[in-house]
Amino acid sequence: MHQTLLSVFCPATIANLSCGFDVLGLALEGVGDRMTVRLSGHEGVRITRITGGELPMEAEKNVAGVAAMALLEASGYQGGVEIEIEKHILPGSGIGSSAASAAGAVWALNQLLGNPFSLPELVSFAVAGEALASGTPHADNVAPALYGGITLIRGYDPLDIARVHCPLLLHAVVLHPQIELKTSDSRSILKRNITLQQGIRQWGNVGGLITGLFTEDYGLISRSLEDVVIEPVRSLLIPGFAEMRESALRAGALGFGISGSGPSVFALCRGAQVARETEEALKQSYESMGIPFKTFSSPVNQQGVRPWKNEP
C-alpha cells in the first residue's frame, strides 16, 4: 500500500546573496514551514488548514495550491490533494516564505506520487506558484529550497539550475525589521538600465563569490559580497541599513546585504560563533530604531525540503 500522507520541512531561503541578483540563493537550516500533503478521493487541490499566517484558502490564490496544481496537471494523476500549511516563515519577510510553501507542496506531492519528476521539474512547478506572489516568475528562492545549499539559476529560458559548492562552515544571520515591503513594490523601484561598468563589477563579484565558495576562500567570498546594482536603490527602503551593515562587518561577518527583495537583511559568517556575535551586534544596532524586529542565525541547509522530523 502506497503512502498517502507526508509532512515535510521547507527551508527559508536567502535570494540574491548581494551580487547575484535573480540568480543566486541559499537555503537556511534554522527556519522553515511545515507542509502536510495528503492524497484524497476528491478531485483537485484543496487547502484544508493554514496556521501561523493569513493566506488564501482558495487553492488557485495560494502559491502552494497553484504549484501543486501545476504538478498535478503534468502528472496525469486523477485523484485529489489536500494541503495543510503550518507557517513559521512570516509572509512578506523576504526569506522565501511563499517559495518554501510552493517547494514543500511539490516536493511532498512528488514523493507521494512515486517521484515521477526531477528536481528541475519540481522547481518549474514551484515557480508557477511563485509567479502568483511576486508578479514575475522567479526561481532564486524555490531552487535553494528544493536543492539545498547554494544554487545558481544560470538562465530561465529554459530553466537551468546548478548547485554551487557551499562550505559547511558558512552560517547566515537574518534580521527581519517588521515593516511591510511588497516584492512587487521592491521590484518596481529598480532601474531598467545599468551602466556597463556596474555590470562588469557585478559579474566580477558573482564570479568571485562562486570561485570563493568552490575554493573555500573566505577572503574572496567576503570581497565578492558586494552589490553595486540593486542594493544602492533598494536599501533606501530599509531603515537603518547602513548602520546594520557597519555593525555586522565590525562583528566579523563576511558580508551583509538585503535578503531577496527585503525587508529582511542578512549577514554571512564563517562559523557559528561569529554568526552569534554578528546576530548580537545587529540586535544592539537595531534596538534604537524603534522598529520591532526578529533575528536568527543558522547554518546552511544542505539538503533542501525533507520529511519532517522534530524541526525547531
Added chain:
Amino acid sequence: MHQTLLSVFCPATIANLSCGFDVLGLALEGVGDRMTVRLSGHEGVRITRITGGELPMEAEKNVAGVAAMALLEASGYQGGVEIEIEKHILPGSGIGSSAASAAGAVWALNQLLGNPFSLPELVSFAVAGEALASGTPHADNVAPALYGGITLIRGYDPLDIARVHCPLLLHAVVLHPQIELKTSDSRSILKRNITLQQGIRQWGNVGGLITGLFTEDYGLISRSLEDVVIEPVRSLLIPGFAEMRESALRAGALGFGISGSGPSVFALCRGAQVARETEEALKQSYESMGIPFKTFSSPVNQQGVRPWKNEP
C-alpha cells in the same frame, strides 16, 4: 653569482571568454612570444631587439618597456635592463599580443632580481604596460598570461585576481582573420548602458561558466558560453562571424565567441580531437570569405610565463 639573463615563453591569451567581459581570461599553450631580459650596467630600460613584428624600440612607447619600468621603479634596483622581443603573436590579432610581452618582461625581470614581487604585483606592473596599448588599463590578458589557466579579475580597485579551476581536457581553437581592428575602436563602439535583464543574463552565465569549470560539467560550460552584452555589437566588425559560429558548434565545439576585442575568434572544445575537427570546420567555413586568415588549436597553458625551452 646571480643569473643576469633569462629567456621566457609568454603565452597568448583569450580574454573575456564570451560572458566574462573584462573579467575572465585563458592562457594558450600553442602560441607565445619569446622575451629575453638581461640585467645591464646602463641605467634604465632599453629594448635592444624586436623580431617578428613592427613595434616601437623606445622603451617608454613599448608595452614591455613600460611594464619593466613600472617594476624597476618599485624595486629600488639601480642597474639597467635590456629586453629582446621575439614576437610570435601578431600585434592586433586579439589574443593578447601586448599582454604577453608585458607579462614576459615583468616575470623574467622579477626572476632576475630574486623574486621580490608576488604574482598580483606582477600583474599590476604589466597592466601599466597594457594601458599604453589599449588606452584603458585592463588585466584580463596579463592575468592569465602570468597565472596560467583561467583567471578571474574580480575587481580592479584594488586589483583582485583569482584562479578558476580549468579542466585539462579543455582545448581552444583560434581563427585570426587578417583584418585590422584596434582595441580602442573595438571598445568605442560599445554602449555605455545595458538593460538590467541583459546584466542578469550575463552574470548568470558567468556564474554558470565558473561553476561548470569547477565541476567539469561540460554541458553547463557550453550553455554558459553566451554573451548577450558585447558580442551582439562587436561581432558586426568581424566578417563571417555568424557562419563561423555555426560551423564551430556543428563540429562539436562547446562554445564560440570573440577573443578579447577581436578580430580573432575562438572556440572552446572538449579534447584535442574535437578541437582539430573544429579548426578544420572553421577553415572550410572561412575560405570562401576571401580574407586571409590563420588558425591554430591548443590545450590550455596551465603554468603561465615560464623559462624558454624549445617552444613551438
